[in-house]
Amino acid sequence: MTERAAPSTIRDVANRAGVSTATxxxxxxxxxxxxxxxxxxxxxxxxxxxYRPSSVARSLRMKRTFTFGLVLTDIANPFFxxxxxxxxxxxxxxxxxxVLSTSAYEEHRAVHYLNLMADRRxxxxxVASSQVAATSWEWLAHAPLPSVVVNVEPVGATTAxxxxxxxxxxxxxxxxxxxLGHRRIAHVTGSFTFSAASVRLQGFRAACAAAxxxxxxxxxxxxxxQFGGGEAAARRLLAEFPDITGVVCYNDITAIGLLAGSRAIxxxxxxxxxxxxxxxxxxxxxxxxxxxxxAQQKGEMGRLAVEHLISLLDNPDxxxxxxxxxxxxxxxxxxxTGPAPAASRPR
Amino acid sequence: MTERAAPSTIRDVANRAGVSTATxxxxxxxxxxxxxxxxxxxxxxxxxxxYRPSSVARSLRMKRTFTFGLVLTDIANPFFxxxxxxxxxxxxxxxxxxVLSTSAYEEHRAVHYLNLMADRRxxxxxVASSQVAATSWEWLAHAPLPSVVVNVEPVGATTAxxxxxxxxxxxxxxxxxxxLGHRRIAHVTGSFTFSAASVRLQGFRAACAAAxxxxxxxxxxxxxxQFGGGEAAARRLLAEFPDITGVVCYNDITAIGLLAGSRAIxxxxxxxxxxxxxxxxxxxxxxxxxxxxxAQQKGEMGRLAVEHLISLLDNPDxxxxxxxxxxxxxxxxxxxTGPAPAASRPR
DNA sequence: ATGAAAGCGCTAACAA
DNA sequence: TTGTTAGCGCTTTCAT
Numbered sequence: 134m135t136e137r138a139a140p141s142t143i144r145d146v147a148n149r150a151g152v153s154t155a156t157x158x159x160x161x162x163x164x165x166x167x168x169x170x171x172x173x174x175x176x177x178x179x180x181x182x183x184y185r186p187s188s189v190a191r192s193l194r195m196k197r198t199f200t201f202g203l204v205l206t207d208i209a210n211p212f213f214x215x216x217x218x219x220x221x222x223x224x225x226x227x228x229x230x231x232v233l234s235t236s237a238y239e240e241h242r243a244v245h246y247l248n249l250m251a252d253r254r255x256x257x258x259x260v261a262s263s264q265v266a267a268t269s270w271e272w273l274a275h276a277p278l279p280s281v282v283v284n285v286e287p288v289g290a291t292t293a294x295x296x297x298x299x300x301x302x303x304x305x306x307x308x309x310x311x312x313l314g315h316r317r318i319a320h321v322t323g324s325f326t327f328s329a330a331s332v333r334l335q336g337f338r339a340a341c342a343a344a345x346x347x348x349x350x351x352x353x354x355x356x357x358x359q360f361g362g363g364e365a366a367a368r369r370l371l372a373e374f375p376d377i378t379g380v381v382c383y384n385d386i387t388a389i390g391l392l393a394g395s396r397a398i399x400x401x402x403x404x405x406x407x408x409x410x411x412x413x414x415x416x417x418x419x420x421x422x423x424x425x426x427x428a429q430q431k432g433e434m435g436r437l438a439v440e441h442l443i444s445l446l447d448n449p450d451x452x453x454x455x456x457x458x459x460x461x462x463x464x465x466x467x468x469x470t471g472p473a474p475a476a477s478r479p480r
Numbered sequence: 481m482t483e484r485a486a487p488s489t490i491r492d493v494a495n496r497a498g499v500s501t502a503t504x505x506x507x508x509x510x511x512x513x514x515x516x517x518x519x520x521x522x523x524x525x526x527x528x529x530x531y532r533p534s535s536v537a538r539s540l541r542m543k544r545t546f547t548f549g550l551v552l553t554d555i556a557n558p559f560f561x562x563x564x565x566x567x568x569x570x571x572x573x574x575x576x577x578x579v580l581s582t583s584a585y586e587e588h589r590a591v592h593y594l595n596l597m598a599d600r601r602x603x604x605x606x607v608a609s610s611q612v613a614a615t616s617w618e619w620l621a622h623a624p625l626p627s628v629v630v631n632v633e634p635v636g637a638t639t640a641x642x643x644x645x646x647x648x649x650x651x652x653x654x655x656x657x658x659x660l661g662h663r664r665i666a667h668v669t670g671s672f673t674f675s676a677a678s679v680r681l682q683g684f685r686a687a688c689a690a691a692x693x694x695x696x697x698x699x700x701x702x703x704x705x706q707f708g709g710g711e712a713a714a715r716r717l718l719a720e721f722p723d724i725t726g727v728v729c730y731n732d733i734t735a736i737g738l739l740a741g742s743r744a745i746x747x748x749x750x751x752x753x754x755x756x757x758x759x760x761x762x763x764x765x766x767x768x769x770x771x772x773x774x775a776q777q778k779g780e781m782g783r784l785a786v787e788h789l790i791s792l793l794d795n796p797d798x799x800x801x802x803x804x805x806x807x808x809x810x811x812x813x814x815x816x817t818g819p820a821p822a823a824s825r826p827r
Numbered sequence: 828a829t830g831a832a833a834g835c836g837c838t839a840a841c842a843a
Numbered sequence: 844t845t846g847t848t849a850g851c852g853c854t855t856t857c858a859t
Binding site: 489490491493501502505506509533534536537538540541542803 | 834836837838839
């Protein structure tokens with residue numbers, strides 16, 4: 134094989150079966166009442182020629198690609214796999230497929246990738262990010278195709294947003310520590326370019342206040358949402374605030390970094406220090422002690438995003454409203470949280 | 481906005497600019513020497529109409545999509561992100577984009593997804609898997625498009641394969657332990673449906689033999705390439721072979737499971753037991769102690785796969801030979817390996 | 828029940 | 844330098 138044979142076309146099939154291309158198209162689509170004889174001839178030709186319809190041609194003609202574009206910031210971010218998988222399943226089940234595109238974290242590239250997907254004429258767009266800037270919202274609002282934004286705080290949102298109850302989730306995490314008797318609790322934030330970072334900080338403070346702990350006296354340390362940020366936080370925290378017995382982290386990766394950093398310094402978890410994360414990525418169950426965390430319903434988000442898109446497509450008259458759906462986060466108690474050390478407990 | 485406006489076409493632009501569609505096409509492609517005036521008119525119209533060419537139409541006409549399909553078994557497998565990212569970068573740089581598709585692990589679905597990509601008329605296919613069955617090789621050999629298979633032992637290969645030197649990598653891992661004084665070493669295998677599992681076992685045995693350790697006396701425990709398999713192996717290993725001081729694992733996830741399992745049993749790593757993994761996934765650096773491992777050059781694989789595809793496309797006359805490229809694996813010493821405990825060292 | 832023909836939006840000869 | 848035209852492979856009226 135030196136020259137690769139061109140794929141056979143519907144015309145090849147029609148010729149071989151002695152029918153028109155229209156008939157082939159109908160038979161394959163299961164439309165009308167073709168004679169059994171015709172069906173046989175067509176199928177035989179299809180088989181013989183190994184015919185597979187070009188979805189490029191089909192898309193051009195039907196003005197639909199039966200494809201959704203899923204653009205995400207970073208495929209290496211362990212938050213996404215579960216979301217992608219669920220979206221893929223849901224799409225597939227409805228006769229769509231998903232094409233993935235990674236946007237990196239730069240905003241100008243984001244719009245670039247959105248355009249690329251639109252050029253592909255995908256039928257809808259799912260934007261899964263941790264930060265969506267004004268220009269992107271703008272673009273989405275005027276785009277010639279429907280979209281859903283996932284996993285983002287809806288500041289400036291112009292489309293449907295599906296996200297987690299970040300405030301409530303963090304409250305849940307903080308309350309868990311408080312219930313265990315902790316009174317000196319710190320928070321390691323994410324980068325504030327992530328739209329959820331301030332909301333989660335808010336949740337932390339709210340839970341403290343509700344329990345009668347003055348939030349302003351609780352240390353808040355800047356992290357970056359990465360392993361390194363958590364690791365560094367461990368050093369700062371234990372040097373500057375040695376009385377802290379519990380830490381609520383912006384996300385799991387930060388918590389895992391903090392866990393490693395604490396161990397390096399010689400504090401044992403959870404005996405000396407309790408740590409709780411957020412997201413419930415796969416690695417949370419892999420570290421030891423296994424990380425207690427509040428889980429985002431990642432699969433659910435992906436599934437719902439696809440379903441929303443499909444409903445938007447099915448009712449083209451319905452306006453694409455800027456709605457917000459917040460999924461609750463779920464406490465997953467594992468091994469990094471325990472009772473506050475007796476020594477540091479008041480009374 | 482109740483009805484979404486249809487995207488404007490090249491004809492709209494031509495009309496508004498008062499030129500023919502051919503001219504618009506040329507101006508946009510930068511072909512010929514259009515008059516500055518014409519260029520201006522066209523660009524103005526493009527701007528005004530917010531025109532973006534349909535890549536669907538372009539693909540149909542040019543019989544090229546400038547897209548590569550990347551089929552991988554499981555997007556949740558932490559082995560892939562780095563590979564995908566590198567492939568994406570390389571493709572982008574050459575004017576291609578990558579569409580991703582997850583095949584799950586079932587072989588019949590794999591062929592299904594290969595067909596789907598072919599229907600999309602992608603220009604080439606990258607199959608990144610840990611197992612490629614005969615039917616897939618068959619399909620690839622007769623497919624109307626070029627392909628590269630990545631990260632697989634080339635048993636039955638019909639196309640170019642880019643993979644790691646699995647045998648050499650495992651030898652490297654084992655030699656590292658031997659150099660640290662370990663003499664009683666075990667191996668936890670992967671599932672043997674992964675094509676690399678037996679080759680890695682082979683490398684383990686070869687290194688033992690080369691160092692004068694009888695491979696037949698070294699425990700080999702069945703794993704599954706998952707966390708659970710490693711965890712279970714810890715229990716079996718320490719119950720049945722308590723004299724073992726070092727373990728070479730099929731992959732990092734297994735090693736991380738083994739690490740967690742060992743700790744649960746009360747063996748301390750690396751003081752009592754040294755553990756080495758394989759792959760170098762992100763989480764290897766996150767666990768503590770951080771996992772020593774041999775790294776696969778995942779990014780390099782992705783980059784090379786794309787480059788090979790492009791060269792195949794540029795020289796369409798060149799036969800798609802079944803070649804094999806093996807990248808060396810790299811030892812990454814971290815914290816889970818150390819000197820063999822003195823007690824168990826002979827002499 | 829089937830065929831003829833038009834056309835989706837684009838590019839590439841070929842003419843002018 | 845630009846326009847005219849044909850056609851990529853498919854679906855879908857409209858006839859028959």
